Amino acid sequence: MNFSQHTALVTGANRGIGLALVKSLLAQGIKKVYAGCRNPSSMPEFTDPRVEVVPLDITNAGHIHAVAERVTDLTLLINNAGIIAAGPFTTTPSSEVKRDMDTNYYGPLAITQALIPTLRSNARSERHTALVNVTSIGAFANLPVLGGYCASKAALLSMSQGLRIELASDNIDVFTVNPGPIDTDMTAGSDFDKTSPDVAAANTLQALERGEQDIFPDPASQHMISVFKENYRGLEAIFSQMTADISAAEGAEPA
Numbered sequence: 500m501n502f503s504q505h506t507a508l509v510t511g512a513n514r515g516i517g518l519a520l521v522k523s524l525l526a527q528g529i530k531k532v533y534a535g536c537r538n539p540s541s542m543p544e545f546t547d548p549r550v551e552v553v554p555l556d557i558t559n560a561g562h563i564h565a566v567a568e569r570v571t572d573l574t575l576l577i578n579n580a581g582i583i584a585a586g587p588f589t590t591t592p593s594s595e596v597k598r599d600m601d602t603n604y605y606g607p608l609a610i611t612q613a614l615i616p617t618l619r620s621n622a623r624s625e626r627h628t629a630l631v632n633v634t635s636i637g638a639f640a641n642l643p644v645l646g647g648y649c650a651s652k653a654a655l656l657s658m659s660q661g662l663r664i665e666l667a668s669d670n671i672d673v674f675t676v677n678p679g680p681i682d683t684d685m686t687a688g689s690d691f692d693k694t695s696p697d698v699a700a701a702n703t704l705q706a707l708e709r710g711e712q713d714i715f716p717d718p719a720s721q722h723m724i725s726v727f728k729e730n731y732r733g734l735e736a737i738f739s740q741m742t743a744d745i746s747a748a749e750g751a752e753p754a
C-alpha cells in the first residue's frame with residue numbers, strides 16, 4: 500500500500516489508537532484523512548490541511564448516511580472506534596454486552612455497508628481500495644474478564660474474514676489489526692505490559708505497506724498469535740492463567 504495515493508477515514512480518531520493512526524498516516528504522506536469522532540470539539544487541533552474532521556457516531560444511522568454522502572473520494576476505511584465493558588459473562592448485565600456488540604460489531608458493519616459502494620467505485624479508478632478493521636487479540640480466544648468485549652471482536656474478525664472473500668473480486672483488500680494491550684484510556688488502570696499507541700500505529704502502517712492481511716502490532720499480540728498458531732487452545736491457556744493471576748491479585752478465589 501502506498502499511502503500517498505490514499506484518502507482515508509479513521510473512526511474514533513480523537514484519541515488513543517485512532518488519533519495515533521491519523522498522525523502516522525499524515526507522517527507517511529497520506530493524500531487526505533477524514534477524522535471521524537462523536538464529538539468534534541474533543542478532536543485535537545490539526546493544522547494540517549489534509550485533515551477533515553467529520554462528526555461520526557458509528558451507532559448513529561443518520562451520521563453514517565451523512566458521512567457516506569461526504570467521503571466520495573474514500574479509498575481506505577479504518578474501522579477503529581470501539582468500547583469495552585469489563586466483566587465476565589456470568590455477572591455483566593446483558594445491556595452492557597449488547598452495547599459492546601452494537602459499537603464493536605454492528606457499528607463497523609453498518610459503516611462498511613454504507614461505504615462499500617464508494618470503495619468499489621474508487622477501486623475501479625484507483626486499482627485497489629482497502630478496508631481495515633481493528634479487532635483485538637481477544638478475538639482469537641476469550642479472556643473472561645473481558646468476556647462480551649472479546650465476543651464482539653470475534654464477530655468483527657469473522658466479518659472481516661467473510662468480507663475478504665466477498666470483496667476480493669471488487670479489488671477491495673481487507674485487513675485486520677489485532678492488538679494486545681495498548682496504552683490508551685481503554686486500558687487505564689490495568690497493569691498489563693502495554694505498547695504505546697504511536698508504536699502500534701507505526702507498526703500497523705508498516706505492515707499495511709508490506710501487504711500483511713492480519714496485523715499484530717505489538718509484542719504481546721505477536722507472542723500470543725504465535726502460541727495460537729501452534730495450538731489454538733494454547734491462547735486459551737494463556738488467558739486462563741491471566742484470569743487466575745487477576746483473581747489472585749484481587750484476593751479472590753480463582754474461577
Ligand SMILES: NC(=O)c1ccc[n+]([C@@H]2O[C@H](COP(=O)([O-])OP(=O)(O)OC[C@H]3O[C@@H](n4cnc5c(N)ncnc54)[C@H](OP(=O)(O)O)[C@@H]3O)[C@@H](O)[C@H]2O)c1
Pocket residue numbers: 510511512513514515516517536537538541555556557558579580581582602606633634635636677678679680681682683684685686
Ligand atoms: N487499547 C487496547 O489495549 C486495545 C487492544 C485491542 C484492541 N483495541 C481496539 O482498538 C480500538 C481503539 O481503542 P483505544 O485503545 O484507542 O480506545 P480509546 O482510547 O478508549 O478510544 C476509543 C475511541 O473510540 C471512539 N468511540 C467509542 N464509541 C464510539 C462510537 N459509538 N462512535 C464513534 N466513535 C466511538 C471514542 O470516542 P469518544 O472519545 O467519543 O468516546 C474514542 O475515539 C478499539 O476498537 C479497541 O477495541 C484496543
